[in-house]
Amino acid sequence: MTVKVxxxxxxxxxxxxxxxxxxxxxxxxxxxxxxxxxxNLSTPNLGLHLGVPVVPITLHDVLKGKNSIxxxxxxxxxxxxxxxxxxxxxxxxxxxPEKLKNVLPSLDGLTDIVIIDGSAGLGRxxxxxxQAVDELIVxxxxxxxxxxxxxxxxxxxxxxxxxxxGIILAKTGENHDIPLENIESLLxxxxxxxxxxxxxxxxxxxxxxxVVFSHPRSKSAVAYKKVVADLVGIEYSEKVEGFFxxxxxx
Numbered sequence: 001m002t003v004k005v006x007x008x009x010x011x012x013x014x015x016x017x018x019x020x021x022x023x024x025x026x027x028x029x030x031x032x033x034x035x036x037x038x039x040n041l042s043t044p045n046l047g048l049h050l051g052v053p054v055v056p057i058t059l060h061d062v063l064k065g066k067n068s069i070x071x072x073x074x075x076x077x078x079x080x081x082x083x084x085x086x087x088x089x090x091x092x093x094x095x096x097p098e099k100l101k102n103v104l105p106s107l108d109g110l111t112d113i114v115i116i117d118g119s120a121g122l123g124r125x126x127x128x129x130x131q132a133v134d135e136l137i138v139x140x141x142x143x144x145x146x147x148x149x150x151x152x153x154x155x156x157x158x159x160x161x162x163x164x165x166g167i168i169l170a171k172t173g174e175n176h177d178i179p180l181e182n183i184e185s186l187l188x189x190x191x192x193x194x195x196x197x198x199x200x201x202x203x204x205x206x207x208x209x210x211v212v213f214s215h216p217r218s219k220s221a222v223a224y225k226k227v228v229a230d231l232v233g234i235e236y237s238e239k240v241e242g243f244f245x246x247x248x249x250x
Contacts, residue, residue: 001108001109002107002108002109002110002111002114003112003113003134004104004113004114004132004133004134004135005113005114005115005116005133005134005135005136005137005165006039006115006129006132006133006136006137007019007020007023007115007116007118007137007139008119008126008129008130008137008138008139008153008157009118009120009138009139009140009146009149009150009153010120010121010122010140010146010148010149010150010151010153011145011149012121014139014140014146014170014171015139015171015195016117016120016139016170017040017045017046017049017117018049018201018205018211019137019168019170019195020046020116021036021049021050021080021117021210022210022211022212022220023115023227023228024036024080024113024210025078025080025210025211025212025213025224026212026224026225026228026229027112027113027228027232028078028080029212029213029225029228030225030228030229030232030234030236032232033081033112033113034080034081034112034113034114034115035082035083035107035111035114036080036081036115036117037059037116037117038059038082038083038084038117039059039085039097039100039116039117039118039119039125039128039129040085040118041059041060041063041085041092041095041097041119041125042092042119042125044084044085044086044087045117046084046117047087049208050076050078050080050082050209050210051209052074052076052082052084053084053087054087055074055084057071057072058072058083058084058085058086059072059083059085060085060086060091060092060095061086062103063095063096063097063099063103064094064095068103068106069103069106069107070106070107070110078209078210097124097127097128097129098124098131099128100116100128100129100132101128101131104132116129116132116133118130121149122152122153126153127156130156130157130160135163135164135165136157136163136164136165137166137168137192138150138157138164138166138167138187139167139168139170140168140169140170140183141172142172142176142177142178142180142183143176143177143178144178147177147183147186150167150187151187154187154188164189165189165192165231166189166190167183167189167190167191168191168192168194168195168227169191169193169194169195170195171195171197172195172197173196192227193223193224193227193230194223195220195223195227196219196220196223198218198219200215200218200220200221201220203215211224212224212225217238217240218240219240222238222239225238
């Protein structure tokens with residue numbers, strides 16, 4: 001059975017797209033067949049993250065009824081299967097996010113997992129992702145505005161009868177506005193993983209690859225793999241690459 005997972009955030013800039021991309025990459029690393037879709041129709045970033053900003057057929061074309069979603073799946077050089085969204089203003093004309101739930105069933109049985117990188121906030125595009133998926137993961141930062149917006153996202157999803165699997169805290173450092181244990185208590189959802197602020201993620205963006213592939217033993221890559229291993233029930237243990245290992249690798 002194909003499981004559809006939406007990755008959402010209450011506000012922008014919290015690391016949602018990086019999380020969607022790297023969770024998909026980690027699932028691929030563990031042998032799962034996965035398709036990652038850019039469900040952020042107004043301000044798509046998935047293709048930019050992976051170095052494929054322009055493709056012949058996009059999710060916008062699918063939602064307009066011009067093509068099947070099967071026509072819009074592209075193989076990234078890392079092995080990921082991706083469905084980019086269009087970048088032009090013309091792509092936004094006459095597109096209905098609500099049709100997402102109607103086109104996704106074409107992927108049923110053809111892949112193990114579909115991950116949708118949704119839009120930040122609580123607009124039509126986010127609601128369309130909520131309607132289309134089986135469960136949700138909410139990405140936030142340990143800062144009060146981000147956590148407050150994450151709470152709104154969770155509450156809305158629950159009102160729609162959607163399962164929120166848990167929270168991923170991204171871009172974490174030594175100092176937090178809110179202690180981590182308080183975030184879990186406030187949001188009433190388990191923290192699935194804590195992704196540290198890591199220069200490897202910035203370097204992976206330059207290389208247009210998921211950090212799971214570009215820097216597989218970095219702190220962030222190991223953290224993403226641990227999140228996914230826990231979600232799919234796989235035992236996983238890997239040491240983070242040390243300073244001297246990085247020096248000699250260069």
